[in-house]
Amino acid sequence: SATFDSTEHPHRRFNALSGEWVLVSPHRSKRPWQGQQEETAPDQRPAYDPTCYLCPGNVRVGGEVNPPYTDTFVFNNDFGALTPDVPTGGINEGGLLRAEAESGICRVICFSPRHDLTLPQMETPAIRKVVDLWVEEFTTLGARPDINYVQIFENKGAMMGCSNPHPHGQIWAQRTVPGEPAKETAQQLAHFQEHGRTLLSDYLKIELEQKERVVIENEHFVVLVPFWAVWPFETILIARRPVQDVTQLTPDERDALADMLRRLTIRYDNLFSISFPYSAGLHQRPTDGQEHPEWHLHMHFFPPLLRSATVRKFMVGYELLGDPQRDITPEFSAGRLREQSELHYKAAQ
């Protein structure tokens, strides 16, 4: 009958965090696919690769030698998109051609000396060391007067533009606040000013009542498929306590974050029995010297796969020109992720 049903009818969902919309087409998930099939990368890597520029002891492109590190290792990207010493200046032609010099620092973080591992294959204490390094880096970079925003992220898998399979992430820290965190600041600020609570506290409360989009929980964090998810298996990790950035996490909370990273990424790998590609990153308060009580620490996971290890979602024509679009519902995706085991499929073999 003529009642709107979000599991059946096309609809738009509002992203309360960014202020944007996504088009959801649940009825479309059964269309045939004759398009591009992704290659599944051969997943047998040695523990040490003499040609890898991230392995301990190896020489990087710039001539520097990596130390014989035993857990994590961080250094300035030899080909950073941002550099610290940029002369100030810009262009402005009638407000229509506008450019501004931008300065910043790009860092690379090796998660492990082992070339053959990924986060889901590492033990929780080893992942905790990655969390500790994020805290250190956010502290040091964020304290610089020329750095007003610190973006910590990971591109995992060749499909996500990762140029080296050695487990690593990146940090791009810069003078201005980029568009995505700027939108989230505006949305969070409006909510905080109206309600005196962070937007994500109130959102999390509803999600924990409804349960259908929640994937995993521990004492300090919740992972769920956001109501407004764009990517098929997109998730968001939200701190239960409304902290603004990782420096405010207690030692217990850091352990809990490592636990969640491990459990979530194992579920991702198990979904299609493949090293699951994604881009993921923390969103935290700008380091512009303001308090930002509206900001609520969270982490986004944007994985491209849709139906299997070889069929991905393409963000193309309509998505680039109109709005992001998805076929399966966020509720369906959450169910799939909830039913996965937390024993990694390779360990189970």
Place this chain on the structure above:
Amino acid sequence: SATFDSTEHPHRRFNALSGEWVLVSPHRSKRPWQGQQEETAPDQRPAYDPTCYLCPGNVRVGGEVNPPYTDTFVFNNDFGALTPDVPTGGINEGGLLRAEAESGICRVICFSPRHDLTLPQMETPAIRKVVDLWVEEFTTLGARPDINYVQIFENKGAMMGCSNPHPHGQIWAQRTVPGEPAKETAQQLAHFQEHGRTLLSDYLKIELEQKERVVIENEHFVVLVPFWAVWPFETILIARRPVQDVTQLTPDERDALADMLRRLTIRYDNLFSISFPYSAGLHQRPTDGQEHPEWHLHMHFFPPLLRSATVRKFMVGYELLGDPQRDITPEFSAGRLREQSELHYKAAQ
């Protein structure tokens, strides 16, 4: 010395049409690439493929039979992301979980009965028929009271999620105005209210003076790499006359549009001697019954390739979490496109 130089120093550019920024890192174009190599699709197709659901006379998935069409052919997408008969309704939990039913129509346009062609391999009069069909479709769909925006686009190539190589485009027409044209409406309206001229008229004037980003011109249209281009070889086609939509084009202007489509797509194919993948689409006034004198018809081309037929630009980690980023400058890209021949590389062989 310490003078800002946009061909050398990292900077941000403002997209006057969308109101967003792009990070440009000119110094970064020489970083080594060990990441994913794209497959170059075998480009030998028969003129007729009995298994293709778009070829004349063939049966589609839904059981319908394509007519023996001789130029263009349009039909409702058998797996449309939008459908016309959606019960109204929605969800609203505290302003944080918000959804709205969305209705619309998805159409597929075959550009040619020939399975083996693409736009750059078609003659101008045949492309003109595609333009004529766009006009007809925009007129009919736009006249419906339940359609307030009509998005005409093409995904070309497997890399851009195209699920069938038969030359075709799509139309998604819907009740609401999607995010991208909504942003462009806001920016164009603000400019029009301040200056009494369209934003793109004033922008085009500057570009035609500066010349360095212009790729091709004819009497009625200009193609250029926009100052704020995100994709490596992104271009924008702008009507010289500030018309709001394709229905206002004179017969001469329609011919000129077909001419530009042919010349631009030949240059694209010639750049890396490959059938060049892209997503492209027209941006036109909303069909919401308002006048929209601020709107200025244009067409975007978003091609993913960066350095060669096998190395693409990935919009991943930083791009999804921060801002879009590019390495080569728009001026460099415009130069590369300008130096291409307008004789298709296959015809030249």
